[in-house]
Amino acid sequence: MKPLTLWQYEARRAGWAALLGPPIAIALGLAAAAANPLPGDASTARILLGTLEMAVPLAAGVACASLVGRDPAVELQLTSPTRYRLTLLRRMAVTLGWxxxxxxxxxxxxxxxxxxxxxxxxxxxxxxxxxWVAPTLGLSGAGFAAAALFRSPGAAGALVTTLWAIQQFFAGLAQESRPGRLLYLFATTRGTAPDDWTANRLTLLGAAGALTALAVVVLGRSERLLREEDE
Known part of the structure; x- marks a missing residue:
């Protein structure tokens, strides 16, 4: 299979959530900024940056949570010369690239x-x-790892949206401790402790790498995938 054809195929297999999520998120953010009732440019700018920090990561995280478990016959994937986890990593790369x-x-x-x-x-x-890069990768890594562990796009997507909602609606509680502040997704538009922003962004990037690595390890256990496929 030619490289371009391969990536086009993986884009289709990633699903509509991966393809439609980002443009819809940005469109909704622009609409919210245009309808902003608060005075001042700062409030509109906050909505615009919030679209990138809040809406885009949620769309990417839910899309990555839906990548595992979409193939109707995993046992056929496992017999392919290309390891199944590498196929899923390609789909994750397509999702994040898009x-x-x-x-x-x-x-x-x-x-x-x-x-x-x-x-x-x-x-x-x-x-x-x-x-936007740090929370997008952080939530995407969480969604991908949850999908690998649960083998259920619905359960993984619910975990991502719940995590997002908790940090959105309980921002003060999420930032009461330093670990909570370092893992807070919305440190730019919702604020964080002084001098914590850079550490927060780097922590999210590190968490994204660790969670993706966890997913790769779990997906490498072919006997587990086959057993759950039979169930």
């Missing part, structure tokens, strides 16, 4: 038009891109 196709240009437009700088806690045009 997310970046929308989130990256959106961030560039915000920087170019000055809206990025109108939020006081923007952390700059370059390093500030961790505003």
């Amino acid at each position: 997310t970046a196709v929308f989130a990256g240009p959106a961030a560039i437009v915000l920087v170019a038009t000055g809206w990025w700088a109108r939020w006081p806690e923007n952390h700059g045009a370059f390093v500030g891109q961790l505003t």
